[in-house]
Amino acid sequence: MRSKLNQCNKIVIVGAGFIGVELSDELKKTGKEIILIEKLPHILGLCFDEEISIKAEQVLTENGVILKTGTGVKELSGEKKVNKVLLEDGEVIDTDAVVLSMGYEPNTELANESGISTSKQGCIKVDEYMRTESPDIFAVGDCAQKHDFITRKACCTMLASTACAEARIAGINLFKLSAIKTFSGTISIFSTMIGDTAFGVAGVTETQAKKEGFDIITGVFEGIDKHPGTLAGAKKQLVKLIVGKESNVILGGEVIGGSSVGELTNIIGIIIQNRMNINSILTSQIGTHPLLTASPAGYPLLKAASNAASKTIFNHIS
Amino acid sequence: MRSKLNQCNKIVIVGAGFIGVELSDELKKTGKEIILIEKLPHILGLCFDEEISIKAEQVLTENGVILKTGTGVKELSGEKKVNKVLLEDGEVIDTDAVVLSMGYEPNTELANESGISTSKQGCIKVDEYMRTESPDIFAVGDCAQKHDFITRKACCTMLASTACAEARIAGINLFKLSAIKTFSGTISIFSTMIGDTAFGVAGVTETQAKKEGFDIITGVFEGIDKHPGTLAGAKKQLVKLIVGKESNVILGGEVIGGSSVGELTNIIGIIIQNRMNINSILTSQIGTHPLLTASPAGYPLLKAASNAASKTIFNHIS
Numbered sequence: 001m002r003s004k005l006n007q008c009n010k011i012v013i014v015g016a017g018f019i020g021v022e023l024s025d026e027l028k029k030t031g032k033e034i035i036l037i038e039k040l041p042h043i044l045g046l047c048f049d050e051e052i053s054i055k056a057e058q059v060l061t062e063n064g065v066i067l068k069t070g071t072g073v074k075e076l077s078g079e080k081k082v083n084k085v086l087l088e089d090g091e092v093i094d095t096d097a098v099v100l101s102m103g104y105e106p107n108t109e110l111a112n113e114s115g116i117s118t119s120k121q122g123c124i125k126v127d128e129y130m131r132t133e134s135p136d137i138f139a140v141g142d143c144a145q146k147h148d149f150i151t152r153k154a155c156c157t158m159l160a161s162t163a164c165a166e167a168r169i170a171g172i173n174l175f176k177l178s179a180i181k182t183f184s185g186t187i188s189i190f191s192t193m194i195g196d197t198a199f200g201v202a203g204v205t206e207t208q209a210k211k212e213g214f215d216i217i218t219g220v221f222e223g224i225d226k227h228p229g230t231l232a233g234a235k236k237q238l239v240k241l242i243v244g245k246e247s248n249v250i251l252g253g254e255v256i257g258g259s260s261v262g263e264l265t266n267i268i269g270i271i272i273q274n275r276m277n278i279n280s281i282l283t284s285q286i287g288t289h290p291l292l293t294a295s296p297a298g299y300p301l302l303k304a305a306s307n308a309a310s311k312t313i314f315n316h317i318s
Numbered sequence: 319m320r321s322k323l324n325q326c327n328k329i330v331i332v333g334a335g336f337i338g339v340e341l342s343d344e345l346k347k348t349g350k351e352i353i354l355i356e357k358l359p360h361i362l363g364l365c366f367d368e369e370i371s372i373k374a375e376q377v378l379t380e381n382g383v384i385l386k387t388g389t390g391v392k393e394l395s396g397e398k399k400v401n402k403v404l405l406e407d408g409e410v411i412d413t414d415a416v417v418l419s420m421g422y423e424p425n426t427e428l429a430n431e432s433g434i435s436t437s438k439q440g441c442i443k444v445d446e447y448m449r450t451e452s453p454d455i456f457a458v459g460d461c462a463q464k465h466d467f468i469t470r471k472a473c474c475t476m477l478a479s480t481a482c483a484e485a486r487i488a489g490i491n492l493f494k495l496s497a498i499k500t501f502s503g504t505i506s507i508f509s510t511m512i513g514d515t516a517f518g519v520a521g522v523t524e525t526q527a528k529k530e531g532f533d534i535i536t537g538v539f540e541g542i543d544k545h546p547g548t549l550a551g552a553k554k555q556l557v558k559l560i561v562g563k564e565s566n567v568i569l570g571g572e573v574i575g576g577s578s579v580g581e582l583t584n585i586i587g588i589i590i591q592n593r594m595n596i597n598s599i600l601t602s603q604i605g606t607h608p609l610l611t612a613s614p615a616g617y618p619l620l621k622a623a624s625n626a627a628s629k630t631i632f633n634h635i636s
Contacts, residue, residue: 283483
């Protein structure tokens, strides 16, 4: 694929999930003309809240990628190879190549042939030990059924890190089951990088939480990922927390920043999986260092929790 | 201080805690001859286990700093200004300047004058709301008494991030106390950077845990902080966990790596403060990204937990 794309000057990429966005960014770095098509109103639209997606769009377009959002692809055409893309809005784009990054489905062929049950969503049914309905057979990874840690509903998170977490559970239960080593539900947790700006999410977004019926508040803070912010390589760092209004428990978080975003997202993941609430975050200790983190007085995760706390205290007024 | 040191070619720094080590590293970058003196056998000897300190020494000496460990300073001499350092081992070092980075003591003058009690260690006595014995007066920061989260004993952790954590507690209890917003004990949590290698620690080290009488096991894993490891800027990442042998609860962790070490250390901090055990780590999900984290199959924090788990399972044999 890489050697074929090297010979192209103009490439259309269809689908602006992580794969489409990262591929656009990487191919743009090689100097090609890149057009990214997304049917949803915004790129990464299933992953992040709108305002975070818009920031990702800004970085991507500043780097030179051309975005066409809110329109799908109606037809790919050409002789011998595709060289035209007809969009749903009527626009026709000439191109040297088209890359489809439009998602994937679980491969359950082997399970189906073996008589192992699959779910309505087409995933292999598993319990919290990752056992299929056939007790000597375990299933993990993209083919295995998932239940969301927060919504407690079936979900379709397909991530290498999720697959590895499930594999750990299966591994430690292979020879004998252990009731303290079960899988308590899938959390969406991932990060991506566009140019030198990283974006991360753990748990549910504000949009997802509201859609599921959670009564929530949010807390947001933007700071700098080193201190003082004048240090070389310092990047803005934004943290948004999604918090249950009654429980004050953290349901999700989104992050924008520099190279520390991957592990910062993992902090939020651990917070969610421990069902920590705003108070337990505000009374926690974090470590800071000028070159490695935000300042202790302006650490965005704590400040976002503090911002959410201010809404809780006054929510009887609003 | 900076303008004076700029005029010096050779500088002796006394005390190889964080301040002395970071100052040595920064001054070395400006091309000066730097000699760092430490009375303990290793630099950062109170912060890290010996093998981590030795790695820090390797980075520092590769960067050109001259180390003299295991010997203290007997005498500083000179006319008008210091220009000779006599070490306890008899060596005499000529120098253009000496920087003392030998620690600090709480300033409790105001408290003493006000009749507010101080502890045996010379810190202002405070309760878990950060109140002094005078109920309308709160104390936070380096001057305030601390209790270690793990050892439950008085400790002298003096960090900006600890001060800010205490300030949050004091702030939210200033007008009325809240029983769910108390300080549950100080954890040592900090990171440092020498050249482009970062070192972090949270909770107790193996040395400290054994000294306090904890029966512990450790788990260690070294991986790479991006994946694949051939990516530009990838650094080795080492995680060492200190784990209670009976409880399997995480008591501490040490980290070596690149720019993600600050937040990775904070993950371990949150793990400790939630009293997570090996199982709860192994059944947790983390997010990964090629440019931002280790690989999902070789994530050092999980692998270190796994390494510790293997020792637990077989500890009836050993």
